[in-house]
Amino acid sequence: MFAAPAVPVMPFEAPRAMGSILWWINACDGAGLPLTAAGYLSPSVIPEVIAGIGWEHEDFVQFGGKTEVHLHGIHDFRLMLMDLGLLKAQGKKLVATAAALRVAKDPAKLWAHLVKRARNSARDKVVYDATMLALMAAAGPGDATRKTLVARTNKGMRLLEYVHHDGRRIEDGDFNRLGDRYDAITKEFRMAVLENGNRGRAVEIERAFAVAVLRS
Structure with missing residues (x-):
């Protein structure tokens, strides 16, 4: 017989590794971040987003893109968080979901949410x-x-x-x-x-x- 596996423990690095995800949730709490009519992040908040998640050296940012259409990495990051149920479009705003606000209060719960999804x-x-x-x-x-x-x-x-x-x-x-x-x-x-x-x-x-x- 095999023994049951040990319950995985959240690594000590996890809170820092999830820091940019937590930034998105906090930035999208309340009024949220503005979206264009086409559903992209407003160009006015792109510098704030890049600085907030610390992606100044991400490849597509280095190419000098000024809009989310040209910043593929930023776009993919946002869509991933929406796919995971942490962010959603509400009118012309990108807002945090109720689930995101719950798990953002506890790194272990955020880690568990990412694992599950x-x-x-x-x-x-x-x-x-x-x-x-x-x-x-x-x-x-x-x-x-x-x-x-x-x-x-x-x-x-x-x-x-x-x-x-x-x-x-x-x-x-x-x-x-x-x-x-x-x-x-x-x-x-x-x-x-x-x-x-x-x-x-x-x-x-x-x-x-x-x-x-x-x-x-």
Whole structure:
């Protein structure tokens, strides 16, 4: 018989790693952040957002974009938080949800919320399978680079007999946006705890999060 696994403990780095997520929730409490008629963040608040989440050195910010349309990383971050049920559009405002305000009061509850929502629905089989492979790769020992984790995930997709839409074989170095929620959440962690979160990997916090999601 196997023994039951130990209950994952929130790592000590988690509050700092979740700092940018908490900033969004607090900034969107009350009056919220203004949105354009097309549903993007108003250009007037973009500098405030970049400074608030500490993403001055994010790749797309460095390209000099002034609107959310051109700041892909900021846009993806906001959409991820909406997908996780932490933010919502209300008229022409981006506001925090009631659930977000509850979990924002306790880092352990915010961590648990992210763990619970990190996996996409099993009904979206391709993304679900890719996310599970990414989780297992990240949960493994060693300090593998992000490039290595992508290669391991793509190898797993080949073993499951996935191919590209045009029938091409999935290669180790192919870039894809599978595992959306998990990838987006761990990017926030990297950006918060590393000087160069665009390219580095926050191994311990990513591993702890992957293990917690796998056990959830």
